Amino acid sequence: MNDxxxxYRRRAGVYDLELAAFEPIRRSAIARLKLKRGDAVLDVGCGTGLSFDGLQQVIGRRGRIIAIEQCPEMLDQARARVAHGGWTNVTLLQAAVESAPIPCRVDAALFHFTHDILRNPDAVCNVVDHLKPGATVVAAGLQWASPWNWAVNCFVMGAALYSVTSLDGLDQPWSVLAEHIGEMQASAELWGGAYIASGVFSG
Ligand SMILES: C[S@@+](CC[C@H](N)C(=O)[O-])C[C@H]1O[C@@H](n2cnc3c(N)ncnc32)[C@H](O)[C@@H]1O
Structure with a gap:
């Protein structure tokens, strides 16, 4: 079993509570996807499906969410959320992103607090291979703040040790993605300890 x-098998039951403080970042990240009615969007490492409601509000019932998650306990909660929402346009894939059988090309991809996935070149490649030309890609999560900002960096260190398997790449977490997408616009959030980066895949 990978780390x-x-x-996440251990955290599934309390995960939604743990993420509550980061919900404003989720809302901004979803807004930066610039989704339209009817769009298909990949929710990469969807966890318990906390992004589903925000995505549904913009894509509508004619749109489609393809959500990839390797942890069965997290995906069980995502499945319950889909049932509760009565959504028939969500495809849940229990798979590692690097080998997930993504069924179609999409208009957008969201990597929300998925540092391990963003640092895995095979996982990023599989997602990029399923983007339509012009697709919007947004990544958000923790990052190192400026070196002088030690209080924020202590928080980032603690949160990262708890939620990712390696601290590598926290200076620019979206850099592997940017190798495929090209220029990405990144904004600092939470006093520099978090980021939202977005770009458009030219194809
Ligand atoms: C911090 S959670 C984020 C969940 C969700 N995106 C959110 O914003 O609430 C990271 C998720 O990525 C999943 N994950 C990590 N590596 C993965 C991989 N290689 N393939 C699929 N899922 C992965 C974990 O199981 C976990 O549910």
């Missing part, structure tokens, strides 16, 4: 899988 990330083990981590």
């Amino acid at each position: 990330a899988l083990e981590q």
Whole structure:
């Protein structure tokens, strides 16, 4: 069993509470996807499906969410959320992103607090291979703040040790993605300890 899988098997029951403080970042990240009615969007490492409601509000019933998650306990909660919402346009894939059988090309992809996935070149490649030309890609999560900002960096260190398997790449978490997408606009959030980065895939 890989380390990330083990981590989230333990956290699934309390995960939504733990993420509550980051919900404003989720809302901004979803807004930066610039989704339209009817769009298909990948929710990469969807966890318990906390992004589903925000995505549904913009894509509508004619749109489609393809959500990939390797942890069965997290995906069980996502499945319950889909049932509760009465959504028939969500495809849940229990798979590692690097080998997930993504069924179609999409208009957008969201990587929300998925540092391990963003640092995995095979996972990023599989997602990029399923983007339509012109697709919007948004990544959000923790990052190192400026070196002088030690209080924020202590928080980032603690939160990262709890939720990712390696601290590598926290200076620019979206850099592997940017190798495929090209220029990405990144904004600092939470006093520099978090980021939202977005770009458009030219194809
Ligand atoms: C911090 S959670 C984020 C969940 C969700 N995106 C959110 O914003 O609430 C990271 C998720 O990525 C999943 N994950 C990590 N590595 C993965 C991989 N290689 N393939 C699929 N899921 C993965 C974990 O199981 C976990 O549910």
